[in-house]
Amino acid sequence: xCRDLHGLEPFGYLGEQEVGRAQAPSCLKRRTSQLEVVxxxxxxxxxxxxxxxxxxxxxxxxxxxGATNLDARAQLHEQFSQNRRGFHAWIFxxxxxxxxxxxxxxxxxxxxLWRDNLRxxxxxxxxxxxxxxxxxxxxxxxxxxxxxxxxxxxNCDAQSLPFPSGVFHTVIANHMLYHLRDIGEGIEExxxxxxxxxxxxxxxxxxDHMLEVRELVHSLSDDIxxxxxxxxxxxxxxxxxxxxxxxxxxxxxxxxxxxxxxxLLVTEVDPLIRYILSVPGNVRKVFAVEEMYSKLHRxxxxxxxxxxxxxxxxxxxxxxxxxx
Numbered sequence: 001x002c003r004d005l006h007g008l009e010p011f012g013y014l015g016e017q018e019v020g021r022a023q024a025p026s027c028l029k030r031r032t033s034q035l036e037v038v039x040x041x042x043x044x045x046x047x048x049x050x051x052x053x054x055x056x057x058x059x060x061x062x063x064x065x066g067a068t069n070l071d072a073r074a075q076l077h078e079q080f081s082q083n084r085r086g087f088h089a090w091i092f093x094x095x096x097x098x099x100x101x102x103x104x105x106x107x108x109x110x111x112x113l114w115r116d117n118l119r120x121x122x123x124x125x126x127x128x129x130x131x132x133x134x135x136x137x138x139x140x141x142x143x144x145x146x147x148x149x150x151x152x153x154x155n156c157d158a159q160s161l162p163f164p165s166g167v168f169h170t171v172i173a174n175h176m177l178y179h180l181r182d183i184g185e186g187i188e189e190x191x192x193x194x195x196x197x198x199x200x201x202x203x204x205x206x207x208d209h210m211l212e213v214r215e216l217v218h219s220l221s222d223d224i225x226x227x228x229x230x231x232x233x234x235x236x237x238x239x240x241x242x243x244x245x246x247x248x249x250x251x252x253x254x255x256x257x258x259x260x261x262x263x264l265l266v267t268e269v270d271p272l273i274r275y276i277l278s279v280p281g282n283v284r285k286v287f288a289v290e291e292m293y294s295k296l297h298r299x300x301x302x303x304x305x306x307x308x309x310x311x312x313x314x315x316x317x318x319x320x321x322x323x324x
Contacts, residue, residue: 070109072278076264076271081314083262088116090260091174091203091318096120098199098320100169104128106158106190107176111140118147125149128168130156159185166195173202177239178228183247191251199322200248206241206315213312216303217276217283220295225281244319252321264312269300272310 077087091113095103101124105113108129114121121127127149131137137153144151156162158173159180171190180186190200217226228238239247245255266272273296277284287293303310 069278070112072274074112076266076275077314079268079271080264080266081262082265083260086116087203087260087262087316088113091201092117092120094201094258094318094320095170095172096122098170099125099201100198102126102128102168103170103172104161104163104168104193105130105172105174106186107131107173107179108140109136109174109176111143113172113174114140114147114151115143118143121147121149123148126152128152128154128163130154130158130161132157159189161189161193163193165192166198168193169195169198171198171200173200175203175205177202177247178204183239184250187247187251194323197322197324199320200252201318201320202239202244202248203316203318204240204244206317208313209315211313212310213272213276216299217296220292220299221286224283224286226276226283227279227281230281241315241317248319248321253323255319255321257317257319259317260314262314262316264314265309266300266312267304267309269297269304272300273297 081087101122103125105127108114108131111129114127114129127144129137129140129144129151130153131140132155134155137155141153144153154162158176159182171194173186173190177183177186194200214226217224241257245257248255276296277287287296300310
């Protein structure tokens with residue numbers, strides 16, 4: 001018997017590390033055609049997920065066609081995060097310190113950053129919000145419609161920005177650089193549209209982000225493909241806490257990492273299941289089988305009952321990079 005699953009990633013300014021300028025990482029110098037699969041997945045299914053044309057069409061037309069999947073992930077963090085400052089409020093704190101007045105956000109999604117901070121936006125800001133998904137821009141249009149600041153929305157590719165050089169004071173890339181076909185091209189475009197004193201604010205995750213969830217899901221089946229961490233190679237080029245300084249250091253003289261200390265203490269089963277089913281991969285297919293869904297539900301329920309809460313590691317923060 002199958003279940004209908006169609007009804008159905010981040011967060012105070014607690015640390016800073018200057019990383020400095022680095023050499024261009026290997027992922028920017030060449031692109032390999034060989035796949036490295038982290039676990040012994042069904043290879044045919046992995047191959048179908050990482051055909052370049054199909055993979056990015058999937059991101060645009062399914063995974064990020066609208067806000068449903070992102071909402072499931074954001075709601076888990078909003079409900080169970082222990083750092084009550086909130087990730088987007090914290091990012092905005094950093095923006096207010098250094099943003100200038102002309103801002104560009106790449107991959108704005110449904111506008112969580114602006115929804116959570118709209119009353120804090122200075123009236124002299126000119127903000128351009130871009131996304132490759134028309135559905136995401138439709139979501140954010142209502143959020144900023146009555147804002148005091150000036151907002152412009154544009155559907156475009158972050159690797160080919162339709163702006164003159166040197167026109168922005170700040171470029172924001174909030175958990176999105178790892179979605180680009182070619183991160184190197186994206187960084188070049190960011191550098192091009194920034195003015196001489198401009199800064200990049202780029203948030204991302206560390207390798208152990210949501211580790212306990214990944215371990216749980218993989219413990220239930222060797223065939224599960226759970227998010228981009230399960231597929232490496234020519235399609236997915238990672239931008240993370242571990243390699244972000246190297247990636248940004250290819251174009252920017254100064255790179256600082258700002259850590260956001262947090263964890264999840266999840267006390268309800270269903271929000272975590274919604275999170276899991278929202279992640280790219282084949283999880284919906286696997287857990288559409290009643291037996292597998294029951295195993296997942298029972299595993300989470302047992303953990304909460306045993307420990308009082310399902311504790312989940314969060315490793316997130318942002319890089320701030322500049323030429324000066």
